[in-house]
Amino acid sequence: MPSGVDKPALQVLHCLVEHVGPFREGEHLFRAHEAFGAIFAVRGGTVKTRLIDSLGREQVLGFYLPGEMVGLNGIHPDHYPCDAVALDSVYLCRFSFRALETLxxxxxxxxxxxxxxxxxxxxxxxxxxxxxxxxxRVAAFLVSIADRFAARGFSTSALHLSMPRSDIANYLRLAAETVSRVLRRFQDQGLISVAGREVKFTAPQALRALARNVLTT
Amino acid sequence: MPSGVDKPALQVLHCLVEHVGPFREGEHLFRAHEAFGAIFAVRGGTVKTRLIDSLGREQVLGFYLPGEMVGLNGIHPDHYPCDAVALDSVYLCRFSFRALETLxxxxxxxxxxxxxxxxxxxxxxxxxxxxxxxxxRVAAFLVSIADRFAARGFSTSALHLSMPRSDIANYLRLAAETVSRVLRRFQDQGLISVAGREVKFTAPQALRALARNVLTT
DNA sequence: CGCTCCGCTTGACCTGGATCAGGGCGCTGC
DNA sequence: GCAGCGCCCTGATCCAGGTCAAGCGGAGCG
Structure with missing residues (x-):
């Protein structure tokens, strides 16, 4: 949990924290419509949240990296409004929300x-x-992921995407083919270098310039 | 404020509520980057929230009808993240957030x-x-506005749009021309009847069917 | 009255990205 | 080994909606 919580508070927190995991790729942390009971902090791995609409189509809502919280949006309707699925081996801290709220x-x-x-x-x-x-969109996605990893002390010049292209595309509301083409073009323009799910930033400033309009929203 | 707050709580609330208004069309309730100090409940009129990006383009973020709360999203960064502008004559209740939080x-x-x-x-x-x-998008917009008015006891078969087409279009991420054409087509198909900003629902079920995918998200 | 302004509409055209179709590569299992 | 299967890339075509340009009608006003 980020700063802003002092020492004694943290100690009390430990009472209601539970280490859970590992979840394997494809396993669910929780499912849409389940009773809302806890929020999760990612310790390791990556989680995606998604919704399956009435026609069976998936809508990817977000990706959660180590250090980030999943499940907060379940508070209002008192049940989770989406599925949370592990994209690789995922380790978590589980916070019982009832106890947290009282506290x-x-x-x-x-x-x-x-x-x-x-x-x-x-x-x-x-x-x-x-x-x-x-x-x-693609530039903003890459910059956002990179920044969030950087905030946790990971490399700022390269990153590993733990999700398939189809999930990125779905999240960005693009076709997978378009994501592929854009990444290719970014590479041709010397902005990044891509090898499968490994991405290196060769011209981070230029990429940021592209992402600016999206991220300063 | 909706149900869920009991009588005594409401009485305490009255201490920190302030009736403000009227704001005239085009006047600001608050502006982006201003220090966050209060949230507002709309008593009468309509408010839009929007953002002006670095290139001076407007992004409409939402519309707030009587009975709804404006300004909540200023909590996190401790300053308002957007402008709030009156679309017509607007009357409000102002809640000091500091006091509210303590309470x-x-x-x-x-x-x-x-x-x-x-x-x-x-x-x-x-x-x-x-x-x-x-x-x-257009169907979902109409249904959403209608439902929110209905929840406050207004007519379910007709409504008055207090914003220009350009704001609707901007909000829905469409061109104004597209909104115009879609409304026209809806009318030709017998779903609604449009006269300027007055809309009558002639086939509400069909309209709802169109909106379903968007609203059940 | 007639004028201008502005919000709205309508038509003609253009384009970014979706869709369709195919092919390659690196797994895992036999 | 090779068959099968995901995932990823690439090219060809299509179309929803954007853009451009032009009228139209009501409101304010000299």
Whole structure:
């Protein structure tokens, strides 16, 4: 959990934290419509959230990297509004929400932190709502993933994508073919170098320039 | 404020509520980057939230009808992330957020209500993120507005749009011309009847069918 | 009255990205 | 070994919706 929670609060937190995992690729942390009971912090691996609509089509809603929280958006309707699926081997901390909520009433730090996390998710969701070009979307996706890894101390010049192209495409509301073509073109333009799921940033500034309109939203 | 807050809580609430308005068409409730201090409940009129990007282009983020809350998404960064502009004559209740937050720590009802409202906004934001056709978007927009008016006891068979076509189009990430054409076609198909900003629903079920994929997300 | 302005509509055309179709490569299992 | 299967790439075609350009009608106003 990010800063803003002091030492004593953290100790109390330990009482209601439970280490869970590993989940294997394809396994569910929770499913849509299940009763809402807990939120999860990713310790290792990657999680995607998604929705299956009435026609059986998948809608990818988000990716969660180590250090990030999954499941917050289940608070309102009191049940999870989406599936959460492991993309590789995933390790988690499980926070019982009932206990957390009670605790939040007494420790202002936690309450504020929850408000912050919730409010932040709204911003991220609206990130994809704009009408951006395929180039802007893909650039913003790469920059966003890179920044989030960087915030956890990982390399800033290269990254490993733990999801297939089809998930990226679905998340960005593009066709998989388009993602493929854009990545190819970025490579031809010298912005990145791609080998399967490994990406190196060769001109990070130029990539950021492309992503700017999307991310400053 | 919706149900879920009991009588005594409401009385305490009255201490920190302030009636403000009227705001005239085009006036700002708050602007992006201003310090976050309060959330607002619309009593009358319509508010739009929007963002002006670095190139000066407007992005409409949402519309708020009587009975709805504006400004919640300012909690996280501690300043408002968007402008809020009156579309007609707007009357509001202003809630100081500092006081509300302190109060929330003591009265569980309020805290839960805030969590619910925040969490609900996430859902609404992701409503526009999907890749839907122009028809689906326009239908969903009309149904959504109608339902929200209906929830406040207004007519279910007709409504008045208080925003220009260009705002609707911008919000739905379409061109104004497209909105115009879709409305025209809906009318030709007997789904609605349009006269300027007045809309009558002549085949509400068919319209709902079109909107279903978008709204059940 | 007639004028201009602005929101709205309509038509003609263009284009970014979806779709369709095919092919390669690296798994795993036999 | 090779067959089968995911995943990924690439080219050819198509179309929804954007863009451009032009009228139209109501509101404010000299």
């Amino acid at each position: 939040a009433a007494r420790i202002p730090g936690i309450q504020q932190q929850l408000f912050r996390l919730l409010s932040k998710d709204i911003g991220v969701a609206s990130l994809l709502a704009g009408d951006f070009s395929a180039d802007e | 929330a720590a003591r009265i569980p009802g309020i805290q839960q209500q805030l969590f619910r409202l925040l969490s609900k906004d996430i859902g609404v934001a992701s409503l526009l993120a999907g890749d839907f056709s122009a028809d689906e």
